[in-house]
Structure formats: structure tokens, C-alpha cells
Amino acid sequence: MAIEPSLLDTCSTHLKTCLMNIHKVILKANEILCSISQPSVCSEVLLSSRGADYISGVVEVYRLSRRMEGGMRTRNIDCERLRLVLRDIDLSWNNFQAFLSICPSLLQTLPSQSALDYAAGGAFSDSSTCLQTCCGVCLLDRPVEEFPSEVMLDVGGRSYHPSCANFWIHCTNSTLPVLSCHNNCSACVKTKQGVLGVTP
Template identity: 70%
Template sequence: MAIEPSLLDTCTDHLKKCLKNIHKVIQKANEILCSISQPSVCSEVLLSSQGVDYISGVVEVYRVCKRMEAGMKTFSIDCEKLQHVLWDIELAWNNLQAFLSMCPSVLQKLPSPSALECEVEEVTRDSSLCFQRCCGVCLLETLQKKEEPESEVSMLHFAGRSYHPSCGNFWLHCVDSSLPALSCTNNCSMCVPLKAELS
């Protein structure tokens, strides 16, 4: 299912804004670890409770990126500027994993690459993209069962929109103080009944 051309630019700007901030967070983690010159000190930092919490947070930020990538595939959003940002994120993530290899016990706690991937299921709806039913950040409707730690957590609902908890949390803390609310087309067959209900 592809997004109508009139919405594509809006979606692209929304995704680019979020992905650029994801890149900043992962790049910052690289800079912090790179500034520690002694491997023993780096290991000590990473094994501390604050270090473990910090790396866990960075992993969740990367997980949001993988959801966004799956949302882009689901709705055929494929543009060069987004692919370029995704490439930068992957490069930063790979560099971070190289730093973490100095502390194997931390590296072993990271989710496997397959656990971070989101499966893209075929969309069978006969309407244009319905933003009311998708996460307002990553554009995925639900989390995959294998995805942790939110697989059992319901979507959060705010102002008539839905968000995965970590997607909404990342947006509010690292992108903007207002949650995003992309607008569907007027003829979206999923939203027309909802709009009638709300009016």
C-alpha cells in the first residue's frame, strides 16, 4: 500500500525529523565511549548500573528506528534522503557495537539483529494509509510478537491517536514536546466512520 502523493512529502519530513534525532542519540553514545581512552575504564562504565541503563536506552532508540524502517516498507515510502539517514544510523550502530565488544558481557545482553527486525506483513486494507490506526511515530499498526520488551504492552492513546510507548517517549524527549499527528485523507475508509463518531 502506497501513500498518496499529497501525503508523501509530509510523511517524509516527519520520518526524516525523527530518524535524524535517532542518529544523534546513537552518535552521541559513540562519542561518549570513544572519549574513554582506557578499555578497563570503559568496561567499568558499561558494567555500572548507570551504564547498563544508558545502553539499554540506546538500544530502545535503535529499536524505534527499525520500526520506522518497517513502517516505510509497509507503505512503500522509499526516498533517497531517508535511505541516507538510515545508512548513517546503521553505521553509527555498528560502530557502537564495536565499542561494546570491549565488554563482552554487555555485548551479549544486546538483542540479536533478528530480534530488532520488524516483520512487514502484507496490508490488505483497501483504503489509503490510515494514520488513526498506526503508531503516530513509526507508522506500524502493532508490535510484532517477537519484539521485546513491549510485545505485551498495548498502544498508548492520546488525542485520538495511537503510539507505541517507546516511540512516543522518544519523540517527546528527543524530537518535539508535542506528539505528531499526521492527517489522513478525507476519503480514508477507516477514518470516515471514526470522524463521524467523534463529531
């Protein structure tokens, strides 16, 4: 089921806001690495414990962009402005990986692109278009493969992956996003009927 035009615009604005902040984080990482003029010094920084932690954080930020792209594909959200931001993120990520090439051992720890394809081969239920049940940031409602034990946070009746909520609060807005679902959502209708004690 396609998302209604008005809701599509709300979702697109929400996604673009978060994706632009993801892009800023990766751009900043590129600027930091670019400012280190000597490869030996850059290598020393990257291989330090603080450097490794920083790289790990940037990887998780990029991972969120791929989760969001998976959520977009799952919910049939496709618009030019989002494609442009995702393209910019990928370009910055490729530059970031190029900087890491001076530390092959570190580069090898990065996840493969296939491991980050969150919409590949996923089996979703009939309620996969329901925005009440998915993560309010990335719009995915299935467990994240590399964190199968990750429990969704329930905030105000809405669900969020902890890592998604963490990025949103610290890098986007201090208030978590709340997206209303579309009018014809069968999952929401069933939920309302259950709450009200109404039988179909």
C-alpha cells in the same frame, strides 16, 4: 495502496526529523565511549549499573529506528533522504557495537538484527495504510513482539506506542505528531460513517 504525494512528503519530513534525532543520540553514545581512552576503564563503566542502563537506553533508541523503517516499508514510504539517514544510523550503530566488543557479555545482550526487523513476515489488515490507527511516530499498528502487553496510548484521538511517544517528546518535539490520512482511506471513511450514523 500508495500514499498520496502530498501526504508522502509530510510523512517523510516527520520521519526524517525523528530519525535524525535518533542518529544524534547514537552518535553521542559513540563520542562518550570514544572519549574513554583506556579499555579497562571503558569496560568498568559499561559494566556498572549506570552504564548498563545507558546502553539499554541506546538500544531502545536504535530499536525505534528499526520500528520506523518497518513502518515505512509497511506503508510504501521510500525516498532517498530517508534511506540516507537510516544508513547513517546503521553505520553509527555498527560503531557502537564495535565499542561494546570489549565487553562480550554486554554485547551478547543486544538484540539480533532479525529480532529488529519489524516488517518481516507481518500480516497487516486492509486498513494498514490508515494513518489514523497506527502509531503516530513509527507508523506501525501491530503489537511490538518483545512488548506484547504494551498498550497504545490514546492522545487526542491518535495512537502511540509509549516508548515512541516518550522519545518524540524528550528528543524531538514537546508536541506529539499528528498525521492526517489520505483522502481515499476506506478505514477513515468507515469510521466517519460510524460516527455520523451513515450506512454505506
